[in-house]
Amino acid sequence: MDQLPAELWIYICSLACTDGGPTGRSLSLVSRRFNELSKPYTLQCLALTTPKQVRLLGDILERPGSQGGVKSLFISCPDLSQDGDDDDGDYVDVGSDSKTESTSSSDSEEKSPEGEGMDVGGDTDDGEGGDYLPLYLEERAKIAQEPTETAAHGSEGSSPMSTDESHLAQLSQLDEVIRKKDENAIDNLLRLLKLVSDTLLILSVHWTSMESYLIEEMIPSLPNLQELCIYRAFTGEDEVEPQTEEPAPLLFPSLKRLHFGGYADERPGSFSQYLSGLAPSLTELRCSIFDLPELENGAENRLPPTVSRIIFEMSTLSQYNAEIMPSEGAMASLVSGGDGTASPIKLEFPGLERPYGMGEWERQWLSRADGGCGCW
Template identity: 35%
Template sequence: MDHVPPEIWEQIFTLACTDSGRTGVSLSLVSTYFHHISRLCQYQSVALTRSKHIPLFRHALSHAPVEARRIKYLYVCCPNVFLDLSDEEDDPDYVETPMDSLSRSGSHERMEVGSDSSDEEYEGSPTPEELQEALDESMALSEDRRSFQQEFHDNDPEMRIWDDFDEEIQAADVVILEAFRDILREAASSLLLLSVNWTSFRPLLLEELLPPLPNLVELHLCRAFTSQDEIDPETEDSAPTLFSRLRRLHIYGYLDQRPDSLGRSLGRIAPTLTHIRMPKHYIRSFPPQSARIPDTIQKVILEIFLGGELGGDTDDTLELLFGLGASDSHSKEIEFTTHSLRDDPKAWEDSWLERVMGLRGPW
């Protein structure tokens, strides 16, 4: 094997390293010679399926030779960082969190809040003076209630536990997110295909999750958040250009709320986009004019969920998305499908792997 020119081996390794990364790692362990000549392909295709893998891989990547940091195909799954255990790990391996402590804490005494308000009613219309007096009393009562709630909150261990738990989750999210963005920045010049299944505590704008990736050709993106107090991320800023060469986009989960229309945002984010796959309800949540998408897009796949709305008429959808009638639609394709990956990490990884191997994937 040592007599085969390295250029031929590099071609073989390039064709072989189209999986979740095991081939690249295995090649580096065959021999010193293979370790040396396969290093350009070692990280060609990588799948990170747990949140703790992200900072570990960032560390490994930062210590690899510069020429070996060429990632072409990357899949990243970041589930809830406090529930991220593999199937092989048993319950005793869970790290105790404030939530665990809370579930085992004893019963807490409840404070009963009384009210001194009377049932006395006014006869006739109140005078302006009486209205002002009632308003002043109401404001004073509201202030007293806020003060009491704050005092109760500050002195109740259970409330402090929940606050601490939220802070721990957000702190962990920041660490994982920054490691992820470091990986993407390192691979930005070589990355062609990226699939991300990301769950965070609070929702993230697209530019908060992903840095600019100028050579990315295909993106699969599924986003979710776990906080009950949050809503879809909102900003007054227009969408930035993140993917100047992107051709295919598969999105699922929440959407950024921006002043621009859906079509204008897509045109800014990925000005060369030709294929998009998304849930159908995305376009139904916008006014008709706002739902129109860039003319560069040639094919739209709309996911319809069982028990939800029907597929609808193709001509009507073409009119809604492109402003085109049936006679003008020869260059556009609309496809309705009941098959959705939803937020299943394994399904997203399998779809990504199909594309790495040159198969159809979600298209």
């Protein structure tokens, strides 16, 4: 260390801290000197896999003199109804001059083996299908089947409560607890993203909640963001995809690449108008072809003229692929409006057996953070 200039060590630290957090955390513990040299990059690339980690990172960045500098961020929120407590404590406490309270994909995999959690529709964390309901739905079913004799008699001095009323009251209380946890998680997500909005370049979000949210209810304006991968799912039995009469807000003026999955906002106007309002500089788009209902109704000007590449994910198990995509030439005409004036769009159609799970979403983000291709 005495023979190399500090600028070289700083450059090495900038290249090393691209793995979701563990390298930056380790470098900060080597020595006081390395702690000082690596500090600008300790929080450069972070993977957060629980709502608690999102909240605590926000606490760190709000401290006076916080280094910040978050450029690449992965955030996931598993179905909160599966776990009675998101307090898994996968953190190293951050002192005033050492350590980082970040988590890593490797750390989270050790504490939460892949396949332990479930996505909406029975997907496990690694994208493999399952036959399970989210836990809170199982609890709802269990409550609905179990007799509660004491509740049926009512409390002293009150009117007797029927068994059905008691069950409904329990179900309502369970839903309210989960809904409150969801709201707190969303509030902490917004707070964190506002704190890193000036430096954030790559963001990947895999979020499951009880209710569906508009994109501006989850993500604030990020003026320098270059890439966004976002998957949103909800577990509520009676919820529908979020609808609004407002046009899409300008959240990502510098965004070049967008990968989205799960549900999408329902807004007035075409999908092209939605993307143009949200990310006017967009050049590459990736999504499931089934997430674009407009492709079936013949509307013009599908996508903004800035878009030059589209990756449509096709299910290898679907029998409707041939009907939706008769040929690449026809699809190109469809997505460009069919008037021949739009610039050529490069189309790709990868086949997937099943939608991405949280584990795959994180692996693709990690590839991009480390300079790889990821989902692109």
